[in-house]
Amino acid sequence: MTGFLLRRIGLAVFVILAVTVLVAYSVRLSGDPTAMLLTGSGNITQADIDRIRAALGVDRPFVAQYLDFLGGVLHGDLGLTFFGKTSVNALIAQALPATLLLAFLSLGLSLLISIPLGIHAAVHRGSWSDQTVRLLSLVGLSFPNFWLAMMFVLIFAITLHWLPTSGFFGASSLVMPAATLGLILCAINVRLVRGAMLETLSTQYILVARSKGLAERLVLYKHALRNCLIPILTYVGLQFGDLIGGVVIVEKVFNWPGMGSLAFDAISARDYPVIQGVVLVLATLIVLVNLAVDIAYGLVDPRVRLR
Amino acid sequence: MGDGAPLPGEPTAGLGNAADRESLLSVTSLSVRFGRGTGPVVDGLDFALAPGETLAIVGESGSGKSVTSHAIMRLTDYAPGADVTGAIEFRRPDGSLQDMLRAAPDTIRAIRGNEIAMIFQEPMTSLNPVFSVGNQIAEAVMLHQGLDHASALRQAEAMLDQVRIPDAVHVLDRYPHQLSGGMRQRVMIAMALSCRPRLLIADEPTTALDVTIQAQILSIIREQQRELGMAVIFITHDMGVVAEIADRVLVMRAGAKVEEAPVRQLFRAPAHPYTKLLLNAVPHLGTPGNALAGAFADRKAAPPLCQVDGLTARFDVRHDRLGRVTHRVHAVEEVSFEIQPGETLALVGESGSGKTTIGRMIQQLTVPTGGKIRFRGKDVAELRGPAQRAHLQKVQYVFQDPYASLDPKRTVGDSIAEPIRTHRLLNGRRAIETRVAELLQRVGLEPGQAKRYPHEFSGGQRQRICIARALASEPELIIADEAVSALDVSIRAQVLDLFMQLQAERGLAYLFITHDMAVVERISHRVAVLYLGQLVEIGPAAAVLGNPQHSYTRRLLSAVPVPDPDRVPDRSGLTGEIRSPVRPVGETPPIARFRREGPGHLVATEDGAAIVRAA
Numbered sequence: 001m002t003g004f005l006l007r008r009i010g011l012a013v014f015v016i017l018a019v020t021v022l023v024a025y026s027v028r029l030s031g032d033p034t035a036m037l038l039t040g041s042g043n044i045t046q047a048d049i050d051r052i053r054a055a056l057g058v059d060r061p062f063v064a065q066y067l068d069f070l071g072g073v074l075h076g077d078l079g080l081t082f083f084g085k086t087s088v089n090a091l092i093a094q095a096l097p098a099t100l101l102l103a104f105l106s107l108g109l110s111l112l113i114s115i116p117l118g119i120h121a122a123v124h125r126g127s128w129s130d131q132t133v134r135l136l137s138l139v140g141l142s143f144p145n146f147w148l149a150m151m152f153v154l155i156f157a158i159t160l161h162w163l164p165t166s167g168f169f170g171a172s173s174l175v176m177p178a179a180t181l182g183l184i185l186c187a188i189n190v191r192l193v194r195g196a197m198l199e200t201l202s203t204q205y206i207l208v209a210r211s212k213g214l215a216e217r218l219v220l221y222k223h224a225l226r227n228c229l230i231p232i233l234t235y236v237g238l239q240f241g242d243l244i245g246g247v248v249i250v251e252k253v254f255n256w257p258g259m260g261s262l263a264f265d266a267i268s269a270r271d272y273p274v275i276q277g278v279v280l281v282l283a284t285l286i287v288l289v290n291l292a293v294d295i296a297y298g299l300v301d302p303r304v305r306l307r
Numbered sequence: 308m309g310d311g312a313p314l315p316g317e318p319t320a321g322l323g324n325a326a327d328r329e330s331l332l333s334v335t336s337l338s339v340r341f342g343r344g345t346g347p348v349v350d351g352l353d354f355a356l357a358p359g360e361t362l363a364i365v366g367e368s369g370s371g372k373s374v375t376s377h378a379i380m381r382l383t384d385y386a387p388g389a390d391v392t393g394a395i396e397f398r399r400p401d402g403s404l405q406d407m408l409r410a411a412p413d414t415i416r417a418i419r420g421n422e423i424a425m426i427f428q429e430p431m432t433s434l435n436p437v438f439s440v441g442n443q444i445a446e447a448v449m450l451h452q453g454l455d456h457a458s459a460l461r462q463a464e465a466m467l468d469q470v471r472i473p474d475a476v477h478v479l480d481r482y483p484h485q486l487s488g489g490m491r492q493r494v495m496i497a498m499a500l501s502c503r504p505r506l507l508i509a510d511e512p513t514t515a516l517d518v519t520i521q522a523q524i525l526s527i528i529r530e531q532q533r534e535l536g537m538a539v540i541f542i543t544h545d546m547g548v549v550a551e552i553a554d555r556v557l558v559m560r561a562g563a564k565v566e567e568a569p570v571r572q573l574f575r576a577p578a579h580p581y582t583k584l585l586l587n588a589v590p591h592l593g594t595p596g597n598a599l600a601g602a603f604a605d606r607k608a609a610p611p612l613c614q615v616d617g618l619t620a621r622f623d624v625r626h627d628r629l630g631r632v633t634h635r636v637h638a639v640e641e642v643s644f645e646i647q648p649g650e651t652l653a654l655v656g657e658s659g660s661g662k663t664t665i666g667r668m669i670q671q672l673t674v675p676t677g678g679k680i681r682f683r684g685k686d687v688a689e690l691r692g693p694a695q696r697a698h699l700q701k702v703q704y705v706f707q708d709p710y711a712s713l714d715p716k717r718t719v720g721d722s723i724a725e726p727i728r729t730h731r732l733l734n735g736r737r738a739i740e741t742r743v744a745e746l747l748q749r750v751g752l753e754p755g756q757a758k759r760y761p762h763e764f765s766g767g768q769r770q771r772i773c774i775a776r777a778l779a780s781e782p783e784l785i786i787a788d789e790a791v792s793a794l795d796v797s798i799r800a801q802v803l804d805l806f807m808q809l810q811a812e813r814g815l816a817y818l819f820i821t822h823d824m825a826v827v828e829r830i831s832h833r834v835a836v837l838y839l840g841q842l843v844e845i846g847p848a849a850a851v852l853g854n855p856q857h858s859y860t861r862r863l864l865s866a867v868p869v870p871d872p873d874r875v876p877d878r879s880g881l882t883g884e885i886r887s888p889v890r891p892v893g894e895t896p897p898i899a900r901f902r903r904e905g906p907g908h909l910v911a912t913e914d915g916a917a918i919v920r921a922a
Contacts, residue, residue: 210385236865
């Protein structure tokens with residue numbers, strides 16, 4: 001197990017390094033940041049542009065810029081923004097908790113709904129409740145998240161005035177973004193749980209558990225669920241990347257002050273240091289979550305633990 | 308015992324009218340069907356069981372024997388669309404009769420695992436992989452006896468002791484995947500018996516086990532039955548096992564009772580033809596009547612078809628932190644034999660004996676670590692290009708599981724035609740279709756069935772299709788790896804007959820890999836016995852089965868159930884697990900020399916070392 005973990009950690013470091021190269025290179029393909037800085041500034045000479053480029057450091061070769069960035073990363077410093085010269089670290093420190101809160105809340109919400117619902121659907125396979133769950137999940141899968149977000153705003157904020165439309169005003173602001181992301185994840189997860197559960201319920205050890213006289217609740221939530229957790233965990237790990245992608249869009253719709261909004265604005269402004277910082281942090285987050293999933297396998301399944 | 312005096316140690320309740328007296332369980336016109344419009348799986352079944360009695364329910368797949376046992380425990384509740392009618396009355400410890408079909412769920416749960424317990428066929432899948440053995444046993448104890456976790460674990464340990472698991476304290480913390488099949492079945496028995504049930508239902512509990520392990524499990528069940536005074540319903544398809552364990556036998560076919568009789572009467576004078584058929588499928592080792600003995604006198608005349616010389620296969624299994632190999636499986640060690648054209652050599656052994664690996668090496672599916680395989684005098688390893696393809700064409704494989712060895716998305720005609728196309732044996736669609744039709748007909752199917760898909764066929768029919776596919780490439784040697792093990796006994800006999808007819812017609816040679824002595828006895832000219840990757844005995848079938856010389860061969864044969872209730876053999880020597888073929892790198896097992904026992908009968912010399920690890 002330790003050997004396995006060391007290998008995984010080595011791999012994680014490599015993945016993060018690769019991400020930094022890719023990000024640093026690809027943001028520079030998006031266009032010249034000076035063009036954004038100078039919009040509406042009237043008469044600009046080529047000399048002005050060159051001066052600004054030199055000031056931003058984007059006139060140097062890519063390798064030099066990348067090594068600068070990497071050097072900063074190794075010191076825990078993501079640099080200063082092109083606009084306003086504030087610290088990227090500070091911006092991320094502000095935005096990250098908001099995003100984490102939203103991401104884990106959505107994930108938790110989706111699991112809290114999809115596990116009991118998926119189990120119920122599997123146990124009552126073919127019944128009307130199973131059919132309803134499957135239909136709803138199909139509908140949920142077909143919704144784009146931004147559309148669902150806007151529908152929520154329309155219904156709960158504009159028509160019913162129950163919730164604030166956007167921004168960050170305590171718990172009530174969390175409801176709609178978390179519900180949007182959570183419900184869409186739920187649509188996927190409920191199918192996953194149902195499928196995994198159907199397979200587990202057909203195994204002989206479930207029959208054995210029932211033949212011991214265990215209450216159905218114990219059979220399902222102790223004996224069966226623990227065996228379903230491996231596919232569920234795997235999928236949740238993979239899903240986390242999608243979730244972060246969804247967060248970027250949903251944050252923008254709800255004007256949620258997280259990493260998504262930060263990234264969106266930075267991309268619009270071609271603010272390289274911010275884009276690099278955000279992507280690096282999010283990529284690291286995804287890698288860490290998957291590492292945690294690998295560790296969790298071992299906790300859930302003794303067959304993995306001893307390998 | 309309906310007739311004759313009761314034997315010592317057996318319950319004295321009259322069995323003919325057990326229902327009238329204090330019967331423990333009485334089942335009246337039980338019918339089970341799944342879903343509307345489908346036929347009944349169990350159809351109007353009646354039987355009764357006295358306390359302490361052992362009833363064997365015998366039948367083939369689809370006979371409804373497992374469904375009956377599930378209905379008794381109301382496990383049919385969990386099968387979608389199950390419709391159970393009739394009455395199942397079970398006597399509670401307070402003497403009251405409980406109608407199981409009309410009992411409240413709480414009552415059922417209080418009975419399950421406590422008053423009626425069950426063990427299942429597949430020990431590999433009947434324990435939950437994510438909980439330790441101790442916790443799984445303790446769970447039932449805590450539930451029904453209200454003990455705390457620590458005392459429940461102590462009781463679990465005592466139970467493991469009772470089923471003769473060595474080092475029970477440490478086994479408590481083990482997980483199922485760390486135990487062998489035989490050990491898991493013991494754990495399962497320990498779990499089932501932990502609450503001292505009045506009735507144990509054992510659903511094919513030894514079918515998936517090696518024959519020496521089966522013998523041990525049967526003796527544990529008998530011993531525990533005596534200890535606890537419980538009744539046993541033993542579900543099986545194996546008449547040998549029935550003879551060993553049952554007081555009374557109920558034969559089922561297609562959901563209905565065919566015959567019910569005390570065990571001796573049933574074996575002495577089976578009334579129904581179906582019972583006779585089941586009885587015929589049991590090996591009668593050592594008795595004359597092997598039609599093949601001596602039928603192969605002129606085999607030395609021809610040069611051998613396939614020669615295996617010093618064949619060795621080792622697989623790396625464990626590595627240290629630097630990735631260096633520390634342990635290897637010695638799957639096959641220095642095995643030599645030859646197969647004559649038109650001859651059947653049976654390769655016999657238990658799990659881990661290396662018999663499948665040998666088959667795979669001849670078919671070039673596994674590369675040998677050492678040794679040579681010659682086919683028609685040519686070294687197989689040196690074949691390249693067309694010569695290698697020709698070899699692969701001449702050697703065909705029939706696998707154990709006919710469900711897994713046919714592509715479900717192809718018509719069976721397509722599957723059979725594939726080798727013809729691959730080896731370009733025929734050109735033109737019409738010619739190939741005609742050939743496929745011929746082959747289907749030859750294995751006893753309709754030519755029109757070529758357009759169907761595998762799921763439309765039964766297990767026996769699928770195995771026939773697999774044989775047709777093997778025949779399609781006009782082979783000279785067919786390696787049949789447990790090819791009839793998954794089939795019901797009556798189907799098994801038909802498929803074996805087909806194998807033998809094809810051999811007579813086409814002069815095919817067979818390497819028949821099996822653990823089943825009945826199959827060996829029926830089909831083989833010669834027998835090779837493998838133990839831990841080494842050949843321990845080889846010779847003509849009559850000599851090896853009738854006059855076994857090596858201690859392992861004897862042990863193996865003694866473990867085979869004898870279909871005679873009056874002649875249950877003494878198997879007190881049968882203890883312990885089959886040793887593991889895994890060894891540290893550098894340690895090679897000693898290779899035994901052979902001595903000649905008779906014509907063509909070779910036996911590995913034994914140095915007196917125990918061949919089986921003590922339990």
